[in-house]
Amino acid sequence: MDYVVSGAGVTRREVDSAENRRASRDWWDLDADEYQAEHGTFLGDVDLVWCPEGLREADARLLGDVAGKTVLELGCGAASGARWLHTQGARVVALDLSAGMLRHAQVAADTTGVRPPLVQADALALPFADGTFDIVCTAFGAVPFVEDSARLMREVNRVLQPGGRWVFSVTHPMRWIFLDDPGDAGLVAVHSYFDRLPYVEHDDKGVATYVEHHRTLGDRIRELIAGGFTLTDLVEPEWSPGNEQIWGQWSPQRGAIFPGTAIFCATKP
Template sequence: MNEHEDAVFSAGVARRDVGAAESARAGRSWWDANADEYQADHGDFLGDARFVWGPEGLDEQDAGLLGDVTGRAVLEIGAGAAQCSRSLLARGASPVALDLSYRQLQHSRRIDLGHAVAVPAVQADAGALPFGDSVFDLAFSAYGALPFSPDGAGIMREVYRVLKPGGRWVFSLTHPVRWAFPDDPGPRGLTVRSSYFDTTPYVETDDEGQATYVEHHRTLGMRVREVAGAGFRLVDIVEPEWPEELAQVWGGWSPTRGRLIPGTAIFVCVKDGAPGGA
């Protein structure tokens, strides 16, 4: 899952419009620079071959949101070190892991070598998937790609294109309501500070004002319209509850907040009709 961690920044934070090229450049460079720390900090929770949908620890083997994966061609978008794909490989699927960050995919290769497995990996932008039409049975993203692109609708259309008829597209991201609250795991993070309806991107900048990290917020309704506009049928929106036994803090996710407000939204979609309007 691709949520930004606490860090020290030399220049500052801004809320401003950011285009696709600047977002992609910032995302690639940030994850290349921070992949080592991310995997070191969260490797125990993520495992080497575990499929969790978010910091609440909802496991796909329990949730079954993708359905039966045996023998299915599966695309993971924003794969990181491909822990989820590796889990599906062990369950009989044929996954392909895609990520914009070369360093994250190097970690995928490192884990593969340690387990004598091989998850096919591709470095590419989710907005321009390097695959033909109707080649995958399933596609998913666990906190990958969508929050870092200004063109979520374009990603949805690309996923629709590469899925076979009847294919399922499942993705998780920060619950949209969380954008109204400070990204603080303590009591301060329970008080609304911003407008939920303000979709101006969150941008961290260097000394020259260039974006080094970017996240894009969309309301729940906007995400639903992206799904429907691409031609998908929305089957479900899952909002995992915080487990009583889970004590960990991950960025702004924590027991304090997780037991009161949702932290993750999982969209379950099916390709079973003609594409709608953009």
């Protein structure tokens, strides 16, 4: 794939923390309405869906019994997961960098009557004391959008109690080999798996408007271990029968052949 390096377009380049944070906050603020219009029905108002493949926490139980547990949903978006966890008896806080996404979380809270506390904050500087939570989780939130995901692992570890769980889903690292195409073109490997330069969309002045980061499976495991975690499972969800949704690069065609999501399950000793 050729990347445009002049004018508005896409490239692979380094970004610093300030540029990354600004791009992520502004992107999700501006995209919140469109994102919810396109994906809100699939995600539900009160449900924790781990991935476009359709794996639901109600079936997978990757978090274990959450009743009575203190839980942080990190990068919560519209916080449908936090609302579901609340209905299961958890004491939940939902956190996101984007005011636009949290606006949708507030609307859904008013609609459903399920109102976990909402916090706007940076995942790399969590505004909580050490050992606050029994569980931290995120479905495609925060982890791939920060430039220093190793630091994020350490920050999550800090706010977890000993024995706490950390479960997060991200795009499966092998998907970075392919184009973002749900059809035939997305079945051909074109990128190096080992290219860790961030994917950056930018405006005509070269200012980043969207940033996402690739890490290999080995990178993720090393980050978790260095962050003080024990990896307990790595889930690669299969495409759910009857799921005909196309979500960006995710599709039944690709989902039948190779994984699109990796879910890392870890504990703090």
